[in-house]
Amino acid sequence: xxxxxxxxxxxxxxxxxxxxxxxxxxxxxxxxxxxxxxxxxxxxxxxxxxxxxxxxxxxxxxxxxxxxxxxxxxxxxxxxxxxxxxxxxxxxxxxxxxxxxxxxxxxxxxxxxxxxxxxxxxxxxxxxxxxxxxxxxxxxxxxxxxxxxxxxxxxxxxxxxxxxxxxxxxxxxxxxxxxxxxxxxxxxxxxxxxxxxxxxxxxxxxxxxxxxxxxxxxxxxxxxxxxxxxxxxxxxxxxxxxxxxxxxxxxxxxxxxxxxxxxxxxxxxxxxxxxxxxxxxxxxxxxxxxxxxxxxxxxxxxxxxxxxxxxxxxxxxxxxxxxxxxxxxxxxxxxxxxxxxxxxxxxxxxxxxxxxxxxxxxxxxxxxxxxxxxxxxxxxxxxxxxxxxxxxxxxxxxxxxxxxxxxxxxxxxxxxxxxxxxxxxxxxxxxxxxxx
Numbered sequence: 001x002x003x004x005x006x007x008x009x010x011x012x013x014x015x016x017x018x019x020x021x022x023x024x025x026x027x028x029x030x031x032x033x034x035x036x037x038x039x040x041x042x043x044x045x046x047x048x049x050x051x052x053x054x055x056x057x058x059x060x061x062x063x064x065x066x067x068x069x070x071x072x073x074x075x076x077x078x079x080x081x082x083x084x085x086x087x088x089x090x091x092x093x094x095x096x097x098x099x100x101x102x103x104x105x106x107x108x109x110x111x112x113x114x115x116x117x118x119x120x121x122x123x124x125x126x127x128x129x130x131x132x133x134x135x136x137x138x139x140x141x142x143x144x145x146x147x148x149x150x151x152x153x154x155x156x157x158x159x160x161x162x163x164x165x166x167x168x169x170x171x172x173x174x175x176x177x178x179x180x181x182x183x184x185x186x187x188x189x190x191x192x193x194x195x196x197x198x199x200x201x202x203x204x205x206x207x208x209x210x211x212x213x214x215x216x217x218x219x220x221x222x223x224x225x226x227x228x229x230x231x232x233x234x235x236x237x238x239x240x241x242x243x244x245x246x247x248x249x250x251x252x253x254x255x256x257x258x259x260x261x262x263x264x265x266x267x268x269x270x271x272x273x274x275x276x277x278x279x280x281x282x283x284x285x286x287x288x289x290x291x292x293x294x295x296x297x298x299x300x301x302x303x304x305x306x307x308x309x310x311x312x313x314x315x316x317x318x319x320x321x322x323x324x325x326x327x328x329x330x331x332x333x334x335x336x337x338x339x340x341x342x343x344x345x346x347x348x349x350x351x352x353x354x355x356x357x358x359x360x361x362x363x364x365x366x367x368x369x370x371x372x373x374x375x376x377x378x379x380x381x382x383x384x385x386x387x388x389x390x391x392x393x394x395x396x397x398x399x400x401x402x403x404x405x406x407x408x409x410x411x412x413x414x415x416x417x418x419x420x421x422x423x424x425x426x427x428x429x430x431x432x433x434x435x436x
Contacts, residue, residue: 001207001209001229001272002048002093002179002207002209003048003093003180003207003209003211003229003230003272003308004272004308004360004361005354005360006046006047006048006093006308006354007045007046007047007048007303007308007309007310007311007350007353007354008046008048008049008050008095008274008308008309008310008311009041009044009046009048009049009050009310009311009313010049010050010051010052010276010279010280010310010311010312010313011034011049011050011051011052011313012052012061012280012313012331013031013034013051013052013053013054013061013071013074014052014053014060014061014071014073014074014331015280015327015328015330015331015332015333016033016034016313016331016333016334017030017031017033017073017074017333018030018333019071019073019074020073021059021060021328022058022059023056023057023058023059023065023071023072023073023106024073025072026072026073027072027073027075027076028072028073028074028075029074029075029076029079030073030074030075031054031070031074031075031079031080031083032075032079032082032083034049034083034086034087035082035083035086036336037313037337038086038087038090038092040337040339041090041092042090042091042092043339043343043347044311044316044339044343044346044347044350045346045347045348045349045350045351045353045354046092046311046350047091047092047093047354048092048093048094048095048179049087049092049093049094049095050095050096050097050182050310051094051095051096051097052097052280053071053097053099054070054071054074054080054096054097055067055068055069055070055071055099056069056070056071056072057071057104057106058104058105058106058150059104059150060327061097061099062097062099062102062151062184063102063103063104063105063106063150063151064099064103064104064107065103065104065106065107065108066107066108067164067165067168068168068171077175077176080176081175081176084176084177084178085177088177093179093180093209094176094177094178094179094180095178095179095180095181095182095209095211096172096176096178096180096181096182097181097182097184098169098181098182098183098184099184100154100156100165100183100184100189100193100197101145101153101154101156101184101185101188101189102144102145102151102152102153102154102185103151103152103154104150104151104152105136105150105152107152109122109125109126110122110125110126110152113125113126113128113140114138114140117130117139117140118130122160124155124158124160125154125155125158125160125161126142126143126152126153126154126155127142127143127153127155128140128141128142129141129142134149135149136149145185145188146188156189156190156193157190157192157193162193162196166197166200169181169200169201169204170204173204173205173208179205179207179208179209180208180209180210180211181201181208181209181210181211182211182212182213183210183211183212183213183228184213185213186212186213186214186222186228186231187212187213187214187215187217187222189212191221191222191227194212194222194227194228195226195227197210198210198226198227198228199226209229209230210227210228210229210230211228211229211230211231211232211274211308212228212230212231212232213231213232214231214232214234215232215234216234216235218267219231219233219267219268219271219273220267220268220271223268223271223273229272230271230272230273230274230308231273231274232273232274232276233259233273233274233275233276233307235255235259236252236255236256236259236273236275236305236307237275237276237277237282239251239252239255240252240277240298240301240302241277241285241288241289241298244289244290244291244294244297244298244391245288245289245290247371247372247391247392248371249369249370249371249372249373249374249389249391250369250371252301252305252374253366253369253374253376256305256306256364256366256376257364257366259273259306260305260306260363260364261364261365261366262363262364262365268306269363272306272307272308273306273307273308274307274308274310275302275305275307275308275309275310276302276309276310276311276312277298277299277302277312277315278312278315279310279312280312280327280330280331281323281330282323282330283321283322283323283330284312284314284315284319284320284321284322284330285298285315286315286318286319286320287320287321287322292318293393293427294391294427295318295342296342296345296346296427296429297389297391297427297428297429299342299345299346299349300345300349300387300389300429300431301387301389301429303346303349303350303352303353303359303431304349304353304359304376304378304385304387304429304431305364305376305387306362306364306378309350309353311346311350313334314332314334316342316343316346317337317338317339317340317342317343318340318342319332319334345411348411348412349411349429349431352410352411352431355410356378356383356385356410356431356433357380357382357383358378358379358380358383358384358385358433359378359385359410359431361380362377362378362379362380362383362384362385363377363378363379363380364376364377364378365377365379367386367400368398368400372390372391372392372396373388373389373390373391373392373396373398373424374388374389375387375388375389375398375400383433384403384433384434385410385431385432385433385434386402386407386430386431386432386434387429387430387431387432388422388424388428388429388430388432389424389428389429390424390425390426390427390428390429391427392426392427393426393427394426395423395424395425395426396423396424397421397422397423397424398421398422398423398424399421400422402418402422402434403434404418404434404435405417405418405419405435406418406435407432407433407434407435408432408433408435409430409431409432409433410431410432410433411429411430411431416430416432
């Protein structure tokens with residue numbers, strides 16, 4: 001599966017392009033801006049783009065009006081097809097946000113229900129009680145997503161709804177050549193629907209990738225041979241930043257051992273969860289870390305741990321924003337990309353990840369662990385890599401059995417001799433490829 005050997009770059013298109021927060025109905029070809037960033041996306045080491053919602057919506061994109069038309073604030077289907085073609089020509093895969101649990105109140109079928117009520121051909125597309133009412137005073141009640149009634153829950157056991165969604169996905173493949181979907185609130189989706197979706201997409205395009213937005217719980221319920229290929233690793237998202245802020249690397253390493261370690265009870269051994277340090281829903285990582293010198297190190301851990309790494313646009317150069325400032329702050333519009341020392345570091349780590357079979361597929365074993373330092377092993381039959389991190393402001397000498405005498409650092413290309421212990425400078429990270 002191509003996704004298991006990829007580094008993703010996430011773009012939230014409406015924010016990235018500086019579109020109005022509410023759909024104003026004015027068409028403007030803003031999405032073509034992505035083409036100007038292709039060189040930067042490649043420079044940062046990514047070879048896949050995950051687009052948050054691009055389809056016609058009421059406001060933020062997750063309140064869909066039309067699954068088959070690009071949001072007028074972003075342009076036309078032709079504009080987006082041109083963007084996808086340019087990305088593919090650059091060797092970059094394209095994954096779209098599939099928002100299938102709910103739609104916006106402006107969705108054509110729901111508008112028909114509001115107009116025609118019980119006589120609507122679409123009344124069974126949703127979960128509606130015509131004897132009730134709602135906060136919009138529609139004279140009917142319907143189920144929304146987690147109490148958000150601007151998001152109308154779809155009936156994913158209705159064949160017409162499934163046909164409409166599958167027909168839309170087919171159009172996206174034929175018109176845009178997409179390579180996969182990130183499923184919004186996958187933890188809320190009907191599991192029979194997910195099984196049918198997997199069967200449909202498996203037959204639609206070879207290696208079509210499905211990753212689900214999951215928070216906590218047992219990811220195996222959704223990530224398996226009949227449903228999703230991957231899921232967002234929120235457990236380790238929290239562990240990554242809090243391990244640095246509390247100077248307690250035991251937290252993230254124990255999470256990784258629980259998920260991927262050598263013990264027989266390990267939860268997700270051999271699976272490829274979606275790794276991230278921030279995204280469009282949470283504070284940017286530069287605003288979360290107490291010590292900015294930990295920024296390169298948290299990306300080193302993300303690129304070195306098991307999983308599929310994803311970089312959120314802007315965070316690769318240290319852009320800041322906090323959740324309490326509101327979604328527009330998290331989903332900012334930047335005139336042009338910035339490339340600085342952090343960007344260069346992330347790019348080197350991303351390329352090391354993509355080019356190492358051990359970092360993409362290898363097992364996980366903790367080799368050395370203190371509150372402020374960790375070394376862990378990623379290993380396949382053909383390659384062995386040690387990932388070393390010193391989160392302390394003091395030099396640290398690591399004494400451990402490396403299993404060989406020398407290694408090459410996949411980030412810098414320099415050689416390392418393990419004789420007499422390994423010196424880890426302050427705030428440093430290494431990907432040592434061990435020589436046999």
